[in-house]
Structures are given as structure tokens and as C-alpha cells.
Amino acid sequence: MVRVVEVRGSRWRDVPGRVWTSLPTAADVPLVAEYVGRGVHPLPDRDALTAVLSPVPGPAADAMAVEVARRGRPGTRDGLAAWHRLLDLDREPERRDEVTALAFLARVVDRDAVLARLVPTTGGDEEQHFPGLPGSLDPAEEQVCTRAVLIRLAAIAPPPVRAAALSVLAVWAWDAGDGATASIAADLALAHDPTYVLASLVGQLLRCDVRPPRHEVRARTPGRRDPRRAMPTEVTSTTVAHVR
Numbered sequence: 001m002v003r004v005v006e007v008r009g010s011r012w013r014d015v016p017g018r019v020w021t022s023l024p025t026a027a028d029v030p031l032v033a034e035y036v037g038r039g040v041h042p043l044p045d046r047d048a049l050t051a052v053l054s055p056v057p058g059p060a061a062d063a064m065a066v067e068v069a070r071r072g073r074p075g076t077r078d079g080l081a082a083w084h085r086l087l088d089l090d091r092e093p094e095r096r097d098e099v100t101a102l103a104f105l106a107r108v109v110d111r112d113a114v115l116a117r118l119v120p121t122t123g124g125d126e127e128q129h130f131p132g133l134p135g136s137l138d139p140a141e142e143q144v145c146t147r148a149v150l151i152r153l154a155a156i157a158p159p160p161v162r163a164a165a166l167s168v169l170a171v172w173a174w175d176a177g178d179g180a181t182a183s184i185a186a187d188l189a190l191a192h193d194p195t196y197v198l199a200s201l202v203g204q205l206l207r208c209d210v211r212p213p214r215h216e217v218r219a220r221t222p223g224r225r226d227p228r229r230a231m232p233t234e235v236t237s238t239t240v241a242h243v244r
Contacts, residue, residue, distance in 0.1 A: 049184050053155050053166065064099070065158035071103040076113065079104030083114055086153070089145055093152075102157050105164035111198075115168060118146075119175045143176055154185060163193040170202040175212045182206060 004015045011020045055061060074082070082100035086093055105111045150169040157165035166189035173182035183206050189199035204210075 046180055046184060049151075049181060050188070052151060053169075053184065053188055055155075055162070061156070061158065064102075064156055065160075067095075067099045068103045068158050068161065071099050073106060073110075074100050074104045076110065079110055080113060080117070083117070086149055087146060093149075098153065098156065101153060102161050102165060105157075105161045105168065111164050111168065115171055118150075118168070118172050147173065147176070147178065147181065151181075159192070163189040163196040163199060166192070167196060167198040167202065170199060174202055174205060177212065179206060 082097040154165040154169045166185045170185035186199045186202040
């Protein structure tokens with residue numbers, strides 16, 4: 001232990017009993033500055049994450065709803081390609097990819113194709129993984145950035161695909177060990193659509209303290225990123241596929 005500090009609200013002080021000082025902004029903290037540069041902003045608590053994921057009515061939301069409706073159902077190749085590009089942090093996210101990625105979640109089979117790549121099942125082929133993120137990112141950084149992409153999509157998802165986008169975030173967060181995000185996303189999905197089974201399933205996993213496995217899908221090989229962890233059979237193709 002090097003130093004002990006006390007934090008309350010937006011202030012901090014050394015322990016014991018020193019003068020209270022305002023916390024610096026996220027961009028001024030070297031540890032998180034790179035995340036801020038990538039558009040990933042640390043959130044202070046669950047209420048802040050709930051607010052980020054809650055829909056904001058207005059012209060922007062209306063425009064996204066219209067664009068997703070007009071896009072119709074993307075083909076499998078186009079839908080997965082849009083997800084590939086959005087999860088590639090070497091690229092700037094494009095509006096058309098966000099629209100296509102969200103429209104692709106309308107059908108359960110397509111939503112599950114995305115989940116199979118975000119959280120691959122045991123023994124999946126290499127083609128079942130989204131491409132690796134830039135090599136400068138370690139697994140923890142990659143997880144933070146992937147979370148930011150999924151939060152962004154869930155936040156801007158129009159009503160027809162809102163529960164699906166939130167449930168994709170919930171499953172990924174559960175598998176990543178981020179119980180707070182998984183719980184909030186699942187609750188919001190059920191608040192929007194109480195019949196959405198995948199969100200209900202994630203909620204049950206959390207309430208029953210079912211934890212994701214931590215074994216690797218494949219042994220590591222030189223030059224490859226760490227394999228994704230596998231989903232347990234309770235939420236893989238035998239159960240998750242083709243449920244709403």
C-alpha cells in the first residue's frame with residue numbers, strides 16, 4: 001500500500017483529515033486519458049450507466065428510427081460486416097454501419113449470429129470470431145472498448161430493436177464479468193419489452209449467481225489474440241438461439 005485517500009462525491013482527500021480537493025476530470029488522469037481519447041468515459045455509478053442507456057426522445061432518435069426502418073433486414077454478410085467494422089477501433093464508426101448493425105438485430109437468428117461472435121461457443125471456428133482489435137490493446141483495454149461500442153449501440157437503438165441491443169450488451173457483459181452492466185441492460189430491456197426472453201434469461205443467471213466459465217476456447221498460438229471465453233451450455237445455441 002502506497003497511499004490511502006477518501007473519496008466523496010466529486011471530492012477527495014488524503015487520510016486522515018486533510019483538505020478536500022475536487023476530483024480531476026477523466027481526461028486529466030493519465031490512467032484513463034487514452035480511454036477518453038477513444039470515446040470511452042468512466043461512469044461514476046449505476047445511475048449514470050442507466051442514464052446513458054436510457055432513450056433520449058428527440059430528432060436524433062426519430063432519425064435513427066426512420067433509418068433503421070428503411071434499412072430493412074440486412075443480409076448476413078452485410079450485417080456481420082457492419083459489426084466487424086464497428087468493433088475495429090482502427091476505424092472511425094460510420095452512421096451507416098450503426099444503422100445496419102442495429103437493423104441486423106431485428107431477427108433472432110441474426111442477433112444470435114452476432115452473439116456467437118462476441119461470445120463464441122466452445123470449439124468455434126476462427127471465422128466465428130470478430131477480427132482482433134488493434135495490437136496495442138491488451139485484453140483489459142479491449143474489453144473496455146468493446147463495452148463502449150455495445151453501450152453506444154444500445155443507447156441509440158430505436159424501439160423495434162432496443163430490447164435486442166440491450167440484451168446483446170447484457171449477455172456480453174455477463175460473460176465479461178461485468179455484473180452491473182449486465183443487470184442494468186437486462187432490466188432496461190425487460191422494461192421496454194417484458195416478454196423478451198433473452199433479457200429474462202440473463203437476469204436469472206445473475207440472480208442465481210451463475211458465473212461464466214473462464215476456460216479458453218482454444219490453446220494460444222503465436223501471433224494470435226487471446227481466444228474468447230466460452231458460453232456455458234445454458235445460454236449457447238441449445239437455449240439462446242431462436243428465443244426472443
